Amino acid sequence: MAALGVSGCLWRRAAAPLTVQCTAVLGSRARGPGAGWKKAARKISGVRQPCFTDEAVQSLLSQMTGLDLQKVFRPVKQELKPPTYKLMTEKQLEEATGKAIQKAKEILKMPPVLSERAPIDDVLAEDRILEGTETVRYVFTDLTYSTPHRERFIVVREPSGVLRKATWEERDRMIQVYFPREGRKVVPPALFKDENLMTALHEGRYEDILNLCIAQFEPDSASYIRIHHRTYEEIDKCAKYDLLRSTRHFGGMVWYLVNKKRTDGLLIDMIQRNLLNDATCLINLYHMLHPDCQSAKTAKEQEVYGVDLIKIFMKTESQKVGYIELALQAYQETQASSAAL
């Protein structure tokens, strides 16, 4: 399906008249990553709001995510086989490390952050003559192999004779039945129900849950968004940001927290781990997304960097001023002591 999709819709351009409409309307729907795809702009107070897919935003997020090869390629619980040993020269080792870094960058590619898709509830026809003939609904799916799944016609005939388009959940289910995708089940696992999700989150298996969610749901479905937001809230509550560092979910989490203006916990965590560069990236991202806030204006006027930037941000925007001050103090003391040594 992926290979066939290449010719069809990888770099899809919408028809000309539609693009005009798309950008005019609040195009918060259309944020799919694609070179040929027009990036929709949210116009707020006349200034163009940055999207998740902008290069500047992506570079900041990937800087913050980091690239720990040991974590990306850590051994997984699987069928054991005897280990292989390779003897390499320095040059070969460098080449192998380079390849590993390339592979890691592919793995760390961030999944798209989209807003919820509009529900489908269109009635195509009403044949009252069919009322009472059937007791069940019939779902008709177009099974042409080459059509992309988002262009597939799936309609439902109700027992009352109404012919309507299938809802998004019905569409996903039918497409999984006829074109099964690896890692996805026809019926979503019971893990994604609220009680089970809370149990799993309390155990701290955030990465597993998010990976399963990506495998199971479409990025613009309600369940996907709900599960991701729930996970990010839990991580913020328990301050376990490090579990997602060096995974593809870190960018999405930072984007969510910055949009909700709840960056304090993350900032404290970064300072405590001596990641000052990441802290400055975070504050820069905050200023990009909220250019009207106090600290953004101050930073623009004064052109500050490093610890001073964090101090300005802390005084104007954050709620946990005390904690950030303490963390900064501890960091500066360690810096001083290591410099003295």
Next chain:
Amino acid sequence: MAASRGAVVLRRAAGSLPVLALFRRLFWAQAAPAASLLRLQRPLLRMFSTETEPDVSAEPVVFDAKSRFKEKPWKYLETEEYIERYGNKPVWFGYRRNHKGPIPPQKTRKTCIRGNKIAGNPCPICRDEKLLVDYRNVKLLEQFMSPHSGVILHPMDTGVCRKQHKRLVQAIDQARDHGLLSFPVPLVMLQDEDYTNQHQAVAKTPPAPTLKSQAPWYSWYEWQQPPEKEITKIRRMYKDYLKEETGPP
């Protein structure tokens, strides 16, 4: 003494009781003589006595050990009884199948319990009726998986019967589904897809004009008065058979 009296009673009752029932009871008596004779004695004596019927509630109350753990099957693994019996070893540790020769058959028995009868040397799960294979008692399920690779152990290693192994596999699957057991999650790379939903199949289609105007979908859903010419033509054709005219349906 009781046995001889029972035999006498049996012979006397030979004519009164139906023959088949008697045969069944005789065979039954061979299997477990004391209990059956006692049971025979009571109804027969009752027939000849003038006493009122004794209470039927004098039957022995069977304490259902299994139902205690039906709601919370993991509780059994915390009881003293379990710890005394198994310690901290898995439930199947030390179990040895009985078979001829050094190499065991490559399939364990199909099931240990058929109806009421339990086979000799039952498998580790069937021999302890308080061990319930349920997706919620994760501690029991984990004993049947390798701790290093997460692979479910073959019944040849654990010795469980095939029916229990199937139930174990289903329970482990369910537990993984509910998120109680962790497992290696497949890494699905998302291909660059078009998420705009602009195509007709998923975008809003304008409703048909008949739907909006609440008119019938097909014009013939409602009564359409036929043209006058047709009516007169048919009236002329059937004028000999026309009855009183009724209104339109």
